[in-house]
Structure formats: structure tokens, C-alpha cells
Amino acid sequence: MTSTPSASGAAGSPGVAVIGYAFMGKAHSHAWRNVAALHPGAPGARLQVLVGRDADAVASAAGQYGWSESATDWHAVLERDDIDIVDVCVPGHLHAEVAIAALEAGKHVIAEKPLANSLAEAEKMVATARAARERGVHSMVGFNYRRVPALALARQHIAAGRIGEVRQVRVSYLQDWLADAAAPMTWRLRRELAGSGALGDLASHAVDQVRYLTGHEVTAVNAMTQTFVPQRAGESGMEDVTVDDAAWSTMRTDRGAVVSLEVSRMASARKNALEIEVYGSTGAVRFDLESLNHLDVALDGASTFCRRLVTDPGDPYIDGWWPPGHVLGWDATFTNQASDFLTALAAGQEPTPSFEDGLAVQRVLAAIEASAAQAGSCVEVERGL
Ligand code: SOE
Numbered sequence: 001m002t003s004t005p006s007a008s009g010a011a012g013s014p015g016v017a018v019i020g021y022a023f024m025g026k027a028h029s030h031a032w033r034n035v036a037a038l039h040p041g042a043p044g045a046r047l048q049v050l051v052g053r054d055a056d057a058v059a060s061a062a063g064q065y066g067w068s069e070s071a072t073d074w075h076a077v078l079e080r081d082d083i084d085i086v087d088v089c090v091p092g093h094l095h096a097e098v099a100i101a102a103l104e105a106g107k108h109v110i111a112e113k114p115l116a117n118s119l120a121e122a123e124k125m126v127a128t129a130r131a132a133r134e135r136g137v138h139s140m141v142g143f144n145y146r147r148v149p150a151l152a153l154a155r156q157h158i159a160a161g162r163i164g165e166v167r168q169v170r171v172s173y174l175q176d177w178l179a180d181a182a183a184p185m186t187w188r189l190r191r192e193l194a195g196s197g198a199l200g201d202l203a204s205h206a207v208d209q210v211r212y213l214t215g216h217e218v219t220a221v222n223a224m225t226q227t228f229v230p231q232r233a234g235e236s237g238m239e240d241v242t243v244d245d246a247a248w249s250t251m252r253t254d255r256g257a258v259v260s261l262e263v264s265r266m267a268s269a270r271k272n273a274l275e276i277e278v279y280g281s282t283g284a285v286r287f288d289l290e291s292l293n294h295l296d297v298a299l300d301g302a303s304t305f306c307r308r309l310v311t312d313p314g315d316p317y318i319d320g321w322w323p324p325g326h327v328l329g330w331d332a333t334f335t336n337q338a339s340d341f342l343t344a345l346a347a348g349q350e351p352t353p354s355f356e357d358g359l360a361v362q363r364v365l366a367a368i369e370a371s372a373a374q375a376g377s378c379v380e381v382e383r384g385l
Contacts, residue, residue, distance in 0.1 A: 020089030115358025117195030163280030197243030
């Protein structure tokens with residue numbers, strides 16, 4: 001255990017341990033550090049310990065991100081009385097093990113998406129979360145894009161009936177960080193570590209948005225996946241890529257809508273493009289993450305879209321931020337997520353999205369994989385919990 005000079009966090013606030021200190025660990029650390037300063041009324045968090053395998057690297061990250069300590073043994077961290085919340089930011093193959101152990105140790109848990117690498121693991125996590133809930137121990141899966149103000153507003157409009165009956169959804173999530181065939185092998189391209197490729201990484205967000213925005217459940221899918229670069233340079237020469245680079249699917253929902261979904265980490269020149277369009281009988285909404293403060297709306301029978309900057313007083317989450325027109329960044333989604341999580345815990349409530357939501361998404365992803373393996377034939381999504 002190493003103490004850092006720049007310890008931060010409010011005494012008396014829940015003590016947090018983040019497990020994992022790479023990209024997501026950094027984004028979550030930023031959120032825990034800033035949540036109470038930004039969101040009026042949000043309980044604070046004590047940045048107690050950042051956990052990772054490499055002692056020097058995690059100590060350095062802990063100092064940089066503002067943690068009191070760093071540690072290398074997450075099992076030991078779960079035994080500590082000064083830790084109330086465990087935030088799981090490790091690669092997918094460890095989600096189930098860490099989250100289940102943390103819940104059983106009486107810690108509230110946030111697990112990064114996708115919930116797990118397999119349906120069996122996700123089901124176990126849900127069973128553990130349900131038992132923990134009975135003991136007042138809560139859990140959430142980190143679909144941070146639910147906390148984009150424009151998407152939260154889109155959901156409000158749809159729920160209020162302002163686009164009528166939802167008929168069609170188009171959702172795509174495109175990135176390009178693997179477009180170069182010379183990009184090296186990473187854990188994200190190994191099935192045993194990541195579970196899947198663009199599917200778990202990006203389609204998990206896309207499917208979650210379909211459920212979140214419309215309230216529909218996906219019931220059946222036809223799909224195709226593609227691995228464009230089957231081998232990449234690893235530490236020991238060329239290694240097999242064992243996950244998808246991209247996936248396409250058409251889907252039906254339980255309330256008669258049709259969804260088209262497209263995800264890729266090989267879409268040249270697209271960096272982090274999550275685009276969503278929802279078309280209803282009397283209107284539509286349209287969103288692009290690369291312009292995340294905007295929502296295009298055609299409401300209540302309007303025949304064209306108009307663009308709305310979602311930074312006005314009363315817009316979702318904006319009370320915690322800046323005056324109108326002073327735009328938010330991608331990091332705000334994690335701060336808003338931390339605020340919602342801490343607020344739910346303080347009220348003794350289960351935060352959303354729950355592990356059940358994570359499992360529901362996982363079932364759609366499993367159906368996509370199954371359909372792709374059967375040349376795109378229709379696969380029903382498993383239901384029931
Ligand atoms: C990488 O593709 C990644 O970091 C995803 O894992 C995140 O969930 C997404 O928000 C940004 O891109």
C-alpha cells in the first residue's frame with residue numbers, strides 16, 4: 001500500500017475503491033473527485049484507494065488522479081471497513097469475480113459495461129446483486145451515456161409521447177482505433193479477456209440506448225459480424241484476433257418497432273461516433289455523441305428537425321453544471337453517473353441501470369453472436385430473469 005501526497009475527498013463520505021486505473025479508471029476517478037463540487041446536494045465520495053496490478057504504475061496514477069492510496073491486492077481491499085463502494089474498471093473477464101466478491105463483502109458496486117463476458121457470468125452477477133439488495137447493498141452497471149443530458153432529454157420526450165409511437169430506431173457506434181492493420185494486439189482483441197469485440201465494447205452501449213430511450217425490449221435479431229484483420233502483432237509475433245471488429249443487426253422489439261444497429265472499431269475517420277435516431281408516428285429525435293450538447297427534435301407533429309442546445313436551466317443534469325451555452329464534455333457523463341449513484345445510495349435505493357439491465361443487454365449481444373454464427377438467421381432473445 002502506498003500513500004500519495006495529494007489525498008482528496010470528504011471525510012464522512014463513502015469510501016471508494018476503483019479497481020483498474022487505465023482509461024476507464026481515469027474517467028471514473030475524475031468523476032468521484034468532482035461529483036460533490038459540481039452537483040448541488042450530491043453526497044461526496046472519499047477517494048480512498050486505487051487498485052492495479054503494477055505497483056509503480058498504480059501508485060503514480062493514484063497520485064495523479066487524487067487518490068489517498070494505491071494497492072495491488074483487490075481481495076485485501078474488499079476486507080477493509082473504510083471502503084463502502086467498489087468501482088470495477090478492469091477488463092471484462094474479471095468483472096464477475098470482482099463484483100460478486102465485493103457484493104458478498106457488503107460493498108456497493110458499479111461495474112463498467114459490458115456487465116460480463118458471458119451470459120452465465122452475467123446471470124450469476126444478477127443473482128448475487130439480488131441477494132445483496134435484500135441486505136441493503138446496491139449495484140449498478142456503468143452505461144454512462146444514459147447520463148448525457150441530451151439523451152436523457154430525448155428519453156423524456158419519447159416517454160411523454162411527443163414523437164408518438166416509436167416505429168424505427170437507427171443506432172450506430174463507430175470508432176477507428178483499429179482501422180490500421182498494423183495497430184498492435186491488445187486484450188480487447190482476445191475473446192478470453194474481452195468476451196467479444198465491437199459487440200461488447202460498443203454495441204452494449206447501443207443496445208442499452210435502445211432500451212433506455214424507447215422502453216422497448218429487443219425480442220429477435222438477424223445479424224452479421226466481421227473480423228477484418230484476423231491477426232495482429234503481439235509480444236510473441238503475429239497473434240490471432242478472436243473477436244469481431246464490427247457487427248450489423250436488424251432487430252424487432254416487443255412493441256412492434258424495428259431497429260437497425262451498426263458498430264465498428266474499424267470505421268476510418270470516426271473517433272467516437274455514437275449516433276441515434278428514433279422515429280415515431282408524430283415526430284423524431286436525433287443525436288450524435290460527437291456533438292453531445294445538441295439534440296435534434298421534431299416533436300408533436302413537426303415536419304422538420306430543429307436543433308436544440310441542451311444546456312438550459314431545467315435540462316437534465318444541467319443544475320450541476322454551467323450557465324446556458326457553456327457546453328459539457330464526455331467526462332460529464334461519468335460525473336453525472338457518480339452523482340446518480342451516490343444519491344441513490346444515500347436514499348437507500350437501487351441505482352439504475354441495474355445488473356438486470358446489464359443482463360438484458362448481454363442477452364441481445366448473445367443473440368447477435370448466435371445469429372451471425374448461423375449466417376444471419378433470426379434468433380430470439382432469451383427472456384426472463
Ligand atoms: C473503447 O472503444 C471505448 O473506450 C469504450 O470501451 C467505452 O465504453 C466508450 O465510451 C468509448 O470507447
